[in-house]
Amino acid sequence: MSSFHHIKIAGIEQTTNDCVLITLDVPTHLKDTFAYQHGQYLTFKAVINDEEVRRSYSLCSSPLDETWQVGIKRIPGGKFSTYANTQLHVGDTLEVMPPQGHFTKAIDPSHPSQYLMIAAGSGITPIHSIIKTQLGSEPLSTVTLFYINQSSSTIILKESLEALKNQYLGRLRIFHFLTRENQAAELFNGRIDSEKLSILFDSVCDVNHIDDYFLCGPESMIHLVKDFLNDQNVADSKIHFELFGTSADSAQEKKEEIKQQFSGKTCDLTIQEGGRSLDITVPQGEGNVLDAALDNNADLPFACKGGVCATCKAKLVEGNVEMLLTYGLEQDEIDNGYILTCQAVPTSERCVVDFDI
């Protein structure tokens, strides 16, 4: 069930020219509701120029500090990010959904783990939360961070990362890669590619000694690193990633195929949510479950509508759907019938989707 809460802004800090860190003043009665794990994100809702806009941003703070802080980088043309960077003030109220997301790792204080994190740009926000929490809770663990930015002036959370390096001397190593500024060592100039990864894993860290990998950045970077690690026989269970944006090409292709295959057929769709039931008839092979329900005045949870955040997750209890993108689901969730309703195209005569399970 969508549950936005009104929360005041306690602080706004400009971390780079185009990125603000917003700290929320979560009231005492909502602290349990907003309890979070390192690496999770918050979804915000605002009416901007008469249009409702929802966006998700990762928490960069650590639950250890009992603070709730997100980093919002201004994207050219980005409605919410521009609003956050130019219109918001301390004391303003935001509508915020409680924390969500699976980009996290259970804490084990007794185990000496080695973590490798790779972040690009604002992909540092959940990674910062994970670093701060893992190092603060696991005294025997170490972290190596590869952090890619355009130039030194665009490095988000730079001071905080340096402070963490000093606080956890010898346990946090940070390697900055700059794409539009030259550094003395050629290896650290430009984007990360397979050749660089080979050199880094030969010289900086050993694939065989890393317990978990955390990757956050654009899809192309995630795929490159994940493919490289898989080639080195690193199991998928060790590779955790969070995407920023998705490539729509493959989804578009699949969409066309499904449309052709099921053209002319209809589906009796039942949506169960909050103890209520909504019955509608929709075309098979077209649209998606979420939009069909929203068009019929259902009040359902959603945020990205891009298959990433999983806010719209529900269980398919009867019938068939085809999902265009499934980034927001784990394989075991898919196996157990969970679907991302914003990506689920009905493909049977009857479908029942339950948001309450």
Ligand code: FES
């Ligand atoms: S709304 Fe984000 S995955 Fe559906």
